[in-house]
Amino acid sequence: MTVVIFYVFDLRNISAVLQDLLKTTPVEHKDFAALQEALRLSQSFLSGVNESSQSKREVTLTHGMRRQLMRDGFVVDVSEGVRSLRHLFLYTDLLLCTRFKHAARGKQDQYRFSWYLPLAGLKLRWVTDHERPSDTTVRLHSLRTKMFLLRQQLQQNVKGSRGLTWTAPSRKKLEQMELLLLTHSPVYRLDLHSPSGKSHTLFFSSLYELEEWRENIHKLTTENIETVPPDLLTLTSACVKLRMTQQPHLHSSIAAEDENSLCGTVSVAIHSASGLQEPACVYVCVEVDGYEFYDQQAQTHSSVCSLNPHWDQELSFQVDGAQKMMVLCVSQSNGQDGTVLGKSTLKLESKSLSSRWRRQTVQLGQLEVTLSLKYCPHQLEPPGSPIQQPPIFCVPIQTVAQQEGVLVPHVVRCCVEEVERRGMDEVGIYRISGTATDIISLKAAFNSNLREAVTRMRSSEVNTVSGVLKLYFRELPEPLIPSELFHSLANTLEIQDMDSRLVSMLSLLQSTPDVNRNTFLYLLHHLRRVAERKHINKMTLLNLATVFGPSLLRPPVAGLEHNGVTVDISQEVVIQVQVVFSYLQSDSLPEPQTSLPYSSDTEEETTHM
Structure with a gap:
């Protein structure tokens, strides 16, 4: 017992030292991210010790299970038409939505309760909500352009003589603009309906992320765990210690550029899919990561009802800092977004991509999607107006x-x-x-x-x-x-x-x-x-x-x-x-070729995820 108390006491001192170091370390410093992670680990350990010593906070659920935090992250919550960035916590038996409040120096951060929903009987439905007012689209475009130009200034001044004193407030301004973008740009809507009649709507920037949340929630709802009414004050207070996600994932807060990230144009040609258990109308959604100066999602058109859908459709992305690509196959019914049939993540590496098409097969659960990739690195221009599809009628x-x-x-x-x-x-x-x-x-x-x-x-x-x-x-x-x-x-x-x-x-x-x-x-x-x-x-x-x-x-x-x-x-x-x-x-009509050959010097490869 003496050893444990001594270790915890030392760890508290270490945490205090780490906090002091972070206050005096510039965000641009190469060790800043490592110090942040060390502080998080030390605080996480202390939280575990504190929680184990407070058995009164532990709740036993159906089948002898205990309430545990399964996942957390930042989402956009919509209440009376107003969007707000919220920290969402998924426990074994319930969803808890909170408002994060920064504490004054020397005091502990706090969470304020927003709402909670029991998982028992919870119904989920997602749709793509592309219909946004034109003035919102204009404002988002203006915001992206300002972010792009400010980041360029930051990069130039870090290398120049003005030093870090100039970049600190500018970096803070860039983070604030990215938070605005994170709040108002998401189009993937998840509707939650509880048997009690309560409903809430969440928005996500990524369909891949939405599907991960939906899978986690669905898995827990199928276990039929009854909800023990929570002590909301205790539960919300515990969020500070239990959270896994410390802050919204802002690309502008990354200390250093990763030399392996992509900057230029990434093109992906979606050819076909196989492995469907029954005929369906499906489309493929592709997402890329990196700075959100440009559109990061694109979809093929929906195929006809088929076991082996074909698209041969090319999607193109302007990317800045991209390191991965997410691919999802989605079934569509009656013109509405339906079920995600499979998803996978591809690592984007400049050394394995070239300006020539590279064909590969991606495993999405039981499905296989055949696609081709190519990458052209180049200096990026400021985000332009949304690209309009050129007309096709009355055109050669x-x-x-x-x-x-x-x-x-x-x-x-x-x-x-x-x-x-x-x-x-x-x-x-x-x-x-x-x-x-x-x-x-x-x-x-x-x-x-x-x-x-x-x-x-x-x-x-x-x-x-x-x-x-x-x-x-x-x-x-x-x-x-x-x-x-x-x-x-x-x-x-x-x-x-x-x-x-x-x-x-x-x-x-x-x-x-x-x-x-x-x-x-x-x-x-x-x-x-x-x-x-x-x-x-x-x-x-x-x-x-x-x-x-x-x-x-x-x-x-x-x-x-x-x-x-x-x-x-x-x-x-x-x-x-x-x-x-x-x-x-004619009985000897040649068979048509519908798409260009996306050939390359390399053999076709299969990516299993």
Whole structure:
């Protein structure tokens, strides 16, 4: 007993010494972080000793279990529309939300009670709340820009002659701005509903972090532990000693730059997923860490209901101080965010990344997601206005494909997948168009945000979807089959032998640009599958060629032959229909390639997490 008391007494002295050292050590000093950790460990040990000597604070729950702290951290609590940063504690049987209050020098920090919810019967539901007022978006953008510029000043002055006296208040100002950003920027909302009727809403900056909290809470709620009404004053007071998270995780408080962190552009191409137990509409969410000057989350569009979803969608991040990437696969039902099917963390190391695509397979629980990564280091510019997706309608198809990093534009693939999901038995599909206002509205969505467009498309009439696909091809500045091939293809129609005609037509098709050729082949294979259901949808190959022919093939100058002879408009339509009809009749159509090869010099690797 004497030994223990002596050790604790010495440890208290050590803690006091460490506190004094921290007060006189500049935040920029290389040993500052180590001193902080040493102080935390010593205080944690003392807390344990204190707690064990105060058995009156211990509470025994159902099945003989004792109330223990399982997790804590800083979250955004919303009350009457007002966001506040709070310290959340997850105990074995309840959630405790507190307000942290810094104490005056020489006194102990305190926590004030906000609310608590028993875990028994607690219901959780999360959604992505992207709808924020435009003025809030402007303020957040302005805040990020100010933080970026202030941090640059700090870096310059640390190296300059003005010294640490100048940087101390500026660093404090940077921390305050980051706290504001941490409070007002989160979009992932977690709603908590208790059987007693009490409800609370929390916001998280990261879906990965939200899912970790949800998993921890769900695990405890399934153990059916009854809550012993807590002594709130005692429980809240104990938070100071029991807490694991001392302060909000602010990147601006990091003392030194990590030479292994990334600064530049990180691109990730999400290809496909496998391992689903049943068909589902899923999307992939990607998050990166580092300073929050730029957007740190992005998602693919939601796939059609499938066991093996494909996206081939490229996401790009401006990163500053990034060290890890989080990947989540999420199922989506009725346009609402649903269940996180799996998640994983990738370590980002500059030595293992390059400007060439590197393909790898990431294990997300039972799922496997195939993706490619590349990294381009460069000096970062101040955060710009939110990047708007370039329009895709009335734009050359090769421009759209290049922007998306694919060989078949996403609007074509998404519409085709949706028609095949629920329109194959629709009588007159592609012949009967949807409502003009609905088509225009969905077109506008595709022009502004692919993910939102796909979500809206899921609930649109299938004839609206087919109408958007036809409109896309009709509004191309240059037809999908280049105009200079019009006369050559017209001449092939005079070849009587069908096999010879198709050989000649396929040879001409090979001369077209990669994007045009693969998109045309992708559409042809789809239309052939539609025609296989002609006994139900009443759409034969000839019907489909009649619908699409005039949109896919046009002469160089409407109404004129190359020698200046006027072509009858009816003859032109016949050529357009017959050319597409001939291609549809071919039994040797090549398979299309939908995405660019994300190849690299290294072999494909699998990351197991």
